[in-house]
């Protein structure tokens with residue numbers, strides 16, 4: 001069993017005046033030309049499952065041009081439960097509801113988490129380190145209620161501390177006060193990341209092997225404070241000690257450069273294929289396999305932790321994957337994982353998949369071109 005999304009209703013959200021989407025417990029394919037509103041629906045689903053959107057919109061962006069209030073509702077059901085998630089965006093503010101009651105974003109997360117895979121993620125391996133840290137953190141906040149809080153506490157402390165470091169006349173005891181917050185929150189963030197990455201790694205290695213059996217893959221956390229031995233990685237005090245020592249060591253340089261030089265905000269997540277750093281050595285196809293394996297690993301880690309599958313959102317990625325990687329995706333989805341796939345072209349899917357999927361045409365007013373390019 002598990003929890004499934006059943007029905008999404010949107011009013012004055014993005015390009016939609018009024019729209020209802022029934023979701024299959026298996027696969028729902030949203031097909032339509034460019035700019036039809038497919039990604040808008042994926043975003044709506046992500047907002048009501050992850051409590052955030054990969055587009056990082058301001059609340060105003062979510063409201064349809066010319067309207068004043070956007071509304072979303074998503075009904076979830078399963079395990080004998082019914083839940084209604086809602087979002088309203090009005091007057092520059094966004095608010096979430098759960099069964100009609102106002103909740104913070106954390107009240108939305110963790111019920112039916114979602115894993116999104118979109119073209120933006122395809123070059124995650126070679127982009128800057130912050131992209132990979134964000135991938136891990138965005139995943140982590142869905143699985144642990146307090147993690148989002150920790151990350152924002154750390155970021156706030158970091159900003160304040162950097163401001164003080166830039167200010168030559170700032171009192172030094174103020175800096176020590178922020179050091180404390182930075183170290184406590186930073187150590188917690190590190191402990192969370194290390195544990196989560198370890199869980200992802202186990203699945204990543206396995207999934208990658210099923211996509212590319214002749215290669216071995218690995219992923220490591222490269223902490224800017226230096227090596228954190230595995231036996232200390234779950235001990236917050238020990239990790240705080242490493243962070244404190246590293247801060248003390250870089251203090252002089254920090255003051256000179258006016259910024260905090262060590263801590264979770266400077267860490268790197270390193271992917272290795274056959275022992276070589278994927279960022280500089282992996283081919284385009286290998287990088288895509290890695291990202292695909294990472295996403296599948298996210299699904300599996302969610303299942304390990306919650307006991308049921310997340311909602312899988314595949315926005316426009318099938319066209320970016322070759323036939324064998326597409327097959328790997330389809331094989332993985334099997335029948336159990338509720339999945340929403342967007343595409344401009346049904347030709348990327350096998351007849352077998354289309355037969356069992358619920359296909360919804362988005363914004364298609366012209367005659368249907370089965371299997372042809374709609375865009």
Ligand SMILES: Nc1ncnc2c1ncn2[C@@H]1O[C@H](COP(=O)(O)OP(=O)(O)OP(=O)(O)O)[C@@H](O)[C@H]1O
Pocket residue numbers: 013014015016032033034035036037038039040041060061062063064065316344
């Ligand atoms: N707040 C808004 N009000 C009105 N229209 C909006 C708003 N936000 C986005 N749009 C429009 O929604 C349209 C559809 O966007 P969307 O990204 O969902 O298309 P898509 O079907 O995913 O297209 P593609 O296949 O190119 O990815 C865009 O033309 C965009 O301008």
Ligand SMILES: [Mg+2]
Pocket residue numbers: 038039040315316
């Ligand atoms: Mg799109």
